[in-house]
Amino acid sequence: MKTLPMAKTKLAKRDFVPLSLWERARSEGNGHSESLLHYWGQRIAMTVLAVLLAATVSACVTINIYFPAAAAEKAADKIIDEVWQLKKQGDAPAPAKPDEQK
Amino acid sequence: MHSQILRLWMLVALLWMPLLAFAAADLEINTPAISSLKTAMQQRHGQLAGHFASGAVGLTRDGLVAVRDAALVPLAQRQAVNGLVAAENQDRQALYREIARANGHPEWEEEIHSTFAQRWVQKAAPGWWHQNHSGAWVRK
Incomplete structure (x- = not known):
């Protein structure tokens, strides 16, 4: 029987489950069922992680490609307001609380 | 193994953090170059505002300004208005370029x-002239 090279090492049993281990466990009986559950739980966790990592990396790449239209609009509005002086700042120069500091 | 997975989760969480910040972030518009352009344009607007209101100068569809009807400007001032329009367009183009550069994306x-x-036209005062999509002058 041809096995994956990883399955031959002792480390592989604890840290990683190649498909061949599943087959071996089935032929050996149910003595390994508990640890198999543990292995598969880890396998699933690792798969989810890998997918998330891939998504993260691709998001980091794409985020810089797309133009932030909403932020640009906001920046434009701010500059136009200043250049055309549309927002009067002199309306209420915060004398709202002159405070009775007698 | 567990600590390894935990560490990986933390890495993923960490990688997403700047992304969250980015979603809420504004464009950088507070550089010295942008500020000085803004100041120059603000001062120039004091001279241009009257011409916008009279219809002599209008907002073009490509984000610049242009003399729409020179006849509305007294002959003696026409040269000056042309100069103002040219200077304004130069500053506007420099402004757009500077904002792109300030944000690391020329x-x-x-x-x-x-x-x-779009925003200039949107914020223009009623009565000002601007170009529509086909380039025709319309009054706001």
């Missing part, structure tokens, strides 16, 4: 330019 200049084109 290639955004075109999109910033067209964003401004």
